[in-house]
Amino acid sequence: MARKLVNSASVKNLALLASLTLVYFVAGSLVMRLAFVRPYVTPIWLPASIAFAAFILVGYRVWPAILLGSLLCHLTTIGFVLASFTIPAGATLEGLAGAYLVKRFAHGARAFDSAKGIFRFVLFACVCAPAISATLGVGRIYLAEHITWTDCGFKWFTWWLAHFIGILLGTPFLILLLRASHHRLDRWELTELAALLLGLVFVCLLVFSPLSLWLNKNHVVQAWLCLPFLVWAGFRFCPLEAAGTTLILFGSAIWGTLHGYGSFVAEDLTTSLFLLDTFIAVIGTMALVVAAMVVERRQIEGEILGTQSLLQKAIEEQERDLVVTVQALEMEAAGHLQTKRALRENQERIRRIAAHAKSDEKEQEDSTRGEWLE
Numbered sequence: 001m002a003r004k005l006v007n008s009a010s011v012k013n014l015a016l017l018a019s020l021t022l023v024y025f026v027a028g029s030l031v032m033r034l035a036f037v038r039p040y041v042t043p044i045w046l047p048a049s050i051a052f053a054a055f056i057l058v059g060y061r062v063w064p065a066i067l068l069g070s071l072l073c074h075l076t077t078i079g080f081v082l083a084s085f086t087i088p089a090g091a092t093l094e095g096l097a098g099a100y101l102v103k104r105f106a107h108g109a110r111a112f113d114s115a116k117g118i119f120r121f122v123l124f125a126c127v128c129a130p131a132i133s134a135t136l137g138v139g140r141i142y143l144a145e146h147i148t149w150t151d152c153g154f155k156w157f158t159w160w161l162a163h164f165i166g167i168l169l170g171t172p173f174l175i176l177l178l179r180a181s182h183h184r185l186d187r188w189e190l191t192e193l194a195a196l197l198l199g200l201v202f203v204c205l206l207v208f209s210p211l212s213l214w215l216n217k218n219h220v221v222q223a224w225l226c227l228p229f230l231v232w233a234g235f236r237f238c239p240l241e242a243a244g245t246t247l248i249l250f251g252s253a254i255w256g257t258l259h260g261y262g263s264f265v266a267e268d269l270t271t272s273l274f275l276l277d278t279f280i281a282v283i284g285t286m287a288l289v290v291a292a293m294v295v296e297r298r299q300i301e302g303e304i305l306g307t308q309s310l311l312q313k314a315i316e317e318q319e320r321d322l323v324v325t326v327q328a329l330e331m332e333a334a335g336h337l338q339t340k341r342a343l344r345e346n347q348e349r350i351r352r353i354a355a356h357a358k359s360d361e362k363e364q365e366d367s368t369r370g371e372w373l374e
Contacts, residue, residue, distance in 0.1 A: 016058070017065040024050050024069030031166075032077045034258075043254065043273040045162040047073070048133075049170025051091065052125060055099030056108055056171075057178055067092045083140060090136035094163065098129030109179050112172050112239045113299075115292045122285055125171065130163035158270075165277050168284050169247055176240035185237075193241060200229040200245055201252075207263060208256025223253070223263040223279060230283055234290030242291035246284045253280065 027047045034042040051066045070088035078084055101124035102111055111117035138156040141147060147155075185193065203225050205211065226249050233245040256262040257272050264275040 013061075017062060020050075020054055020062055020065035021069040021072070024066060025072045028070065028073030029076065032073065034254075042162050043158075043165070043277060044169070044250075045166040046170050048091065048094065048130070048163045048166040049174060051095035052098055052102075052129075052167055052171040053174035053178065055095050056102060056175060060096060060099070063092055063096060066095055082144065083137070086140045087133070087137050090133035093136070094129045094133040097132055098125040098167070101125070101128065109175050112176060112288065112292060114296055115289045118285070118288050118292050121172075122168065126164045126168045130160045130167065133163055134159035161274070161277050161281075165250075165280060165284075168281060169243070169250055172239060172288060173243040173247055176238070176243060189237070192236065196229055196232055196236075196245070197248070200226065200248060203229065204249060204252035204256075208252045208261050210261060212256070212261045212263075227283060230287040231290060234287050235294055237291065238295060239288055239291040242287040243284075246280070246287050250280050250284075 024047050027050055031042050031044065031046050034044065047070065054062045054066065067088050070091045071084065074084040074087050102108060102121055105124060106117045106120035107113075111121040134156050137159055138152055141155060142152050207223055207225060230242065230245055230249070233242045253262060253264065253276055254273075257264045257276050258269070264272050264279065266272045266275065
């Protein structure tokens with residue numbers, strides 16, 4: 001029996017590792033098509049979010065899948081070169097270090113339930129961890145190709161920013177979607193969410209589609225028109241919906257920017273994508289923080305209502321106890337009154353008996369005195 005359980009667990013573990021390797025490989029291969037600085041430097045690296053979500057939700061034991069998936073992705077993209085081995089090592093170390101810091105200082109998968117946790121997630125996962133992969137990758141380029149410090153700094157920042165955006169956009173959505181519990185939407189909330197998404201898609205079409213070429217002649221439509229929808233998602237829904245709307249916005253924005261549409265189109269594609277990444281980084285963090293603050297407020301309201309309910313029950317119990325005590329005192333007082341009345345009646349009866357006895361005694365004395373006189 002024990003051997004069967006072990007074998008079953010091993011099969012499940014292998015299936016999990018194989019699935020994660022495939023998902024990482026497919027995601028990396030798709031994102032590699034966006035490379036514009038080097039064959040392995042893209043404006044966003046979404047596989048980093050897959051690695052972070054796997055490390056945080058499943059554990060550190062999935063590192064072979066991340067390493068193998070990244071290795072296959074780069075071998076099939078840039079060939080059998082040294083970078084195909086150093087980059088996967090950096091990606092794996094990045095995920096391990098970032099996941100450890102998030103679990104240690106930001107409560108792991110619960111990091112998105114509070115504004116404090118989100119800020120710590122952004123600091124450790126999005127800012128600190130990508131520096132590992134960027135330093136290893138660009139360091140190899142610098143040593144192998146002897147590029148200038150300016151070019152090296154540009155490539156390092158591009159690499160770091162791609163991982164920053166990938167982790168910021170993908171990891172919260174994956175963790176919030178896959179973790180055990182999240183808020184269930186009722187019919188009215190689903191209707192409101194559908195209206196929000198339709199409105200966001202409509203505005204994205206105006207801002208990042210061919211329509212923007214005509215509308216932006218007079219600077220009528222700008223990217224900030226999308227912000228109310230993110231604030232709407234943050235205030236009315238949970239961090240999961242806020243992360244999802246940010247992903248939709250980024251997908252529309254990057255498609256439009258790559259095709260020459262939208263507010264972020266500049267003289268060269270590199271500048272355009274830098275502007276886009278900066279915009280998404282700011283509003284993505286803002287949307288998650290707003291949603292987390294709303295969740296915190298709901299939790300505080302729930303705790304206050306729970307405390308109020310407990311206090312109300314305690315007051316009602318005290319009132320019931322007080323009523324019972326008053327009734328007992330009234331009954332006791334009534335008993336004392338009856339006892340007092342009985343004592344008074346007994347005293348009156350005894351007084352009458354004593355008066356009657358005294359009267360009989362006097363009559364007897366008078367009778368005895370009369371007999372002596374006779």
